[in-house]
Amino acid sequence: MSAEAFSIGGVAAPRWLSGAFRFADGAMRPAGFILICLAALEILARTLAVPEVLFPAPSRVLTALVSNAPTICYHAALTVSQVVAALVISFAVGVAVATIFTLSRVINDMFAPLFIVLQIIPKIALAPLFVIWFGPGGLSHLSFAVCLSFFPILAGARAGFEETSADAVRLCSALRASRLQTLIHVKLPMALPQLFVGAKVSTTLCIIGVVLGEFVSARAGIGWYIVQAAALSQTANILAALVVLSLFGLLVYGVVAAGEIVVRRRMFG
Incomplete structure (x- = not known):
């Protein structure tokens, strides 16, 4: 119905x-x-008798998930907490940098190309540097995830600021509002839909960044758990960990998407 x-x-x-x-x-x-x-997949795995180390049947993955659920959820929760922190920091950094670029054309011309170059560099090549700079702990994973994920928010904020209605900007100018006041009270609210688009992209990048950091150096987290399971050729445990990570990631993504829906309804009805 x-x-x-x-x-x-x-x-x-x-x-x-x-x-x-x-x-x-x-x-x-x-x-x-x-x-x-x-x-x-279950039928194929059983019919072809594929070795479990290469391709475990979904039922075997479910069994591994149930038997190791407390351990997997513990490591996944550690990872997702860093993902959420990285997303919040990325949002703040992206909006702040976009604001500076919007207020100062000179700073925009000087530094905007550097951020583009930073995005061209393969991020996986930077992961060892973050370990050297910030140590093998969670700080290196968090900073690497922020480096990986803030650019979509920056791009979304700049696009939103530039797409603000010219009539609204002229009205602010006629009312003698400063550029900062116009940015905060007019451009920023109008840029929120674009910001949420960038935030949804950044959510996936935050997950990738934190897990990659845990691959390089970690003592806990879902990336560390996957590395340990891979060393023991426990393919079912690896897939079970990926299932839990995907569910946690969908939850974070869903919260961001719900926020976007609320903002759009309040702004545009």
Whole structure:
């Protein structure tokens, strides 16, 4: 039954309930596709008798996930906490740098090309440098993730600032508002949709950055757990850890996407 047709005693369902039905209806297709793929992989693994170290059956991955759930969730929680911290810092740094670039054309012309060059350099090559600079602990993983993920927010903020209505800017000028006041009260609110687009991209990059940092040097975290499992050829444990990490990542991404929806509704109705 569709959300539009759902009613209780002839009364239309509340908006939140209709939204829940629309969400459930939209989630059925990808969930069904995933179940079909898992069933096909299970059949292939059992039919072809592929060695478990190369390709464990989904049922074996589920068994590993259940038996090692406390350990995997502990390491995944450590990783995701750093992901959230990196995302918050990336958001603050990206907006701050975009603000400086917008307020000063000279600084923009001097430093904007440097940030573009920084994005061209393969980030994996920088990971050992962060270990040298910040040590083998969580600080190096956090800083590496920020370096990897702040640029989409910077690009989104700059695009949002530049797309602000010219009429709104002229009105602020007529009211004798300063450039900083115009930026804070007009350009920044109008740039929020673009900022959330950049934040969604940065979410995935934060996860990649933290896990890569844990691959290079760590004593805990999901990346460390995967490295340890790989050393013991425990492929099922590796895949189970990736499943948990993906679920945590989807949760963080969902929070950012929900924030974008709320902002868009408040700004544009």
